Amino acid sequence: MASIALSHLRKTFGKVIAVNDVSLTIADGEFVALLGPSGCGKTTTLRMISGLEMPDSGSIYINGKDVTNLPARLRDVAMVFQDYALYPHMTILENIGYPLKVRGVSKNALTAQVQAVAANLQIDELLMRRPGQLSGGQQQRVAVARAVVHRAQVFLFDEPLSNLDAKLRLEARAFLKHLQREVGITAVYVTHDQAEAMALADKIVVMKEGGIVQVGTPLEIYRYPANTFVASFIGSPPMNLLSCQLDGSQLQVLAGDDTQSIGIERMALPSRLTAGSQFTLGIRPEHIRLKTTPTANSIRGHLYVTQTLGSESLVIVRVGDLLITIRLFQDEAPPLPDVVYLCFETDHLFFYGQDGQVLQ
Amino acid sequence: MRTLLQRIVITVFVVAVATFFITPLLWFIFAPFNPQVSLAVTIPQSPSLANFAEVLGNSLAMRGLLQNSVIIGVGAMVGTSLVAALAAYGLSRGSIPGRSLLIYVLILFSSVVTGTASMVPIFKLIFDLGLINTHTGVILVMIGGLLPSAIFIMQDFVDSVPRSYEEAAMVAGASPLQIFRDVTFPSMRPGVMVVGIWALVNAWGAFLIPFILLRSPELLPASVTFYTFYDPESGMPQIRMVAAYAVLYTLPVILLYLLINWRYGFRFFGGIKQ
Amino acid sequence: MQKAVLSRKLSLLFLTPALVFVALFLVYPFFSIFQMSFTNRALVGANALNPQNVGLQNYMDLFDTQDWMRRGEMGHSLWLTAQFVIGSALIGQAGLGLGIAVAFHNRKGLLRELVFTLAIAAWIMPDVVVAFAWFAYLDPDGTLNQMLQAVGLRPQDWLFDYPLLSIILFNTWRGTAFSMLLFSSALASIPPSYVETADVIGARPWQKFRDILLPLLRGYIATDLILITLWTFNTFTPFLLTGGGPSYRSNIIAIYTYEVGLRFFQFGKASAIAVIVMLINLVLASIYLFISRSRQRQIA
8 A cells, every 4th residue: 555656757768868857646546557659758657666777866755755766676566567577487376476485475375375366366277387378368367466466565567468469458457457446556557558548547647758748537638638649649539630720700620722611609719819820629539420411610521431330430531631530329320422511519629729738 | 383303303302412411321320230340331240239348348438438528528518508607697687888799709709719720829828727638628628619609699598588587576576696596597597408518519529629638548538539549640440449439429419419409499599510 | 778687797797707718718819829920939849938039930931932832831721721611611511501401491201301310410420420430431442432333433542532522522511401401491481472472473493492582591691601611611620531631632721730730839830820810710700790790780
């Protein structure tokens, strides 16, 4: 049980700045996901919390205690690695029990504790086997068991599901969330999969180029993306982003040689937008309505492709040089003519300035 | 898919190659069991183990095989694999600047300073150290010669052990000593085995180094003892001895090769055998 | 970017034993050869205790224009070595190894196992044993002459009349396995779809070899040629078959160095030979490292 605080962490590798001025607090029992594309510094941040990497500057506190200069083995954290790091020369029992063994736990007590944990994770049948004989999903559970067994203060996960196939990944996601609730332990989870972060975390930390760009609950991040990076990263399919210009009482969608205008009377435009200013308009695919005839404030486009996904379907429409995605909550897209009209739900619009930040 | 002509060409080529490789060894199939052996291939009139009995009765031959070759082979094996394992671990896991350049220079050096080039200074060095005509001298020189390739091979094994193994142990709370004992060394074991057996086979077969560094007949390993049985300059070869001795001397090499092949598969380390 | 597991001090400690060996048996001989090559150092006698600096005298002896192509002299030995390397390494080992690898490409079966096992056996057996096998094989009464007589050809005293040809055949037999294994694993790494595409297009076997396999093997062939040239240039094993004779007719450079340095104990002159050997090695090894590094860079 522990809280974590990171204060102005910075880490460079040669000339590459991996993490730059990262500050974050994680409450006791909270499940936090570090989310971002590869190279954004999320794994380096995790490794600094674990003690495998030492920051160039800044400090790390676990439960209020400064652990910045403590080596990994003295921090009392548990970590699940992307490749699981199960030792091929040890049995599953020995693998799971290794953290206990180095703490000098007696053989009998070690076996008993490992068996209890293994039974809870439903891998007690496998204890005498070796890692090579296990499936990917089983190996993943063993790696988790090894992290659970010594009741560390903090759980660290480094993309633990990325080596599993899609179906197993969904199963493992549910299992991890359930386990974390049950044990109630503080967890930090690194992933590049936004759906995974949304599904698992109490709090998502979106990172980009070594820094934090937004922190919030999954719903906050989804509903109020603070900038175009988060907007385009969260949601599947992601938000449509259209470059626009304000022209008197009209809003021009700049789509190459097919610039079209829509009225702004029902839009809650940010006050900073004045006539002539350029900005980015964001709208999620589920907030666009599709019409076959022109209506007020609609824009015209050409049908590009439709995709049937089972529970929903996607329609992609070409407007000038833009492709706009529309989500329909029906299992099959209706037959559509070549020319269609798009209507934006005006209370679900996002406005981003030219720096990419949301405009209030 | 192949035409008849192609098949004939390939078959003729393959049969010729097989003949080329097998005929020089035919003599060894019959000669060890033929007490009336000559240099011609003949099927023994009365096959017997008399040639082997003669080798077993020759104290120099047996001492060379069972004592001197074993001492030199095991010495070179233990020394080479130990020193190479330490070096490879230090190189792979340490923070040594210019590590790839270091290995580059090492391989370059060992390709340039070959046995042919360095036999005179090495003879002189061992002579000056007072190690001439000792097994210690032979073993040290062999370790020196085998080491660059051994480090190169071993490093491949160490590099293939994921760092997350050691990191997981660190996070689990293991001390550096515990990590080496429980995780690193067991993970390196296949490499230590391969390098050790490779060094043993090389030392077992080596001729030049013991030939120039040893003088007393009772210190000679099997390779040099074998040579004294047929030395072209010493007159008539003792063919009966040679035939049976060759079998006894070669057998361990073949067995070790089969062991490596069965245990690890024949992994191909460009240039492992020189 | 990976974090080091060991500190710099600790990793140097791990390296120390290896560095001592390398210093003693690689670095010291290297410099010692240069230094000795300018002296008249010998093992015994006055020159052993008090070697004189003779400047370039040893080199001038080696390259003496009147004598140097005479039997048993430097030029003659280098000429023999060149023929030996071209015959046994470049033509023999590489050619035969490539032939076997291509002939058995994508094929399994008893014959393949037999040929591979025999070639590997020839490669891993101890020097003295294979040398004696060939000594018996090439003897006037030996297997080769028995076979020749069986098909009605005249027997020969191979080791006496054709010593250079004998050691060329011997070294081809001894070392083909390396090229064979290198080329067959290189061929195995070529995706079958490459050759199948050519099949579908309608290429003939020779065209497939020339247009698909050979270009993909080019890097491996270069590597192989350089390595086996380097090893064959330095091999001492033919000494066990012919001792360099008769009358210096198989006196390749390794045997020549041995004769001068460790039979007649003319350390100075032998070191001058060794300097020449090392220079040639340096050229070969540099080409090899250059090729393999530029190939690594291509992969990365």
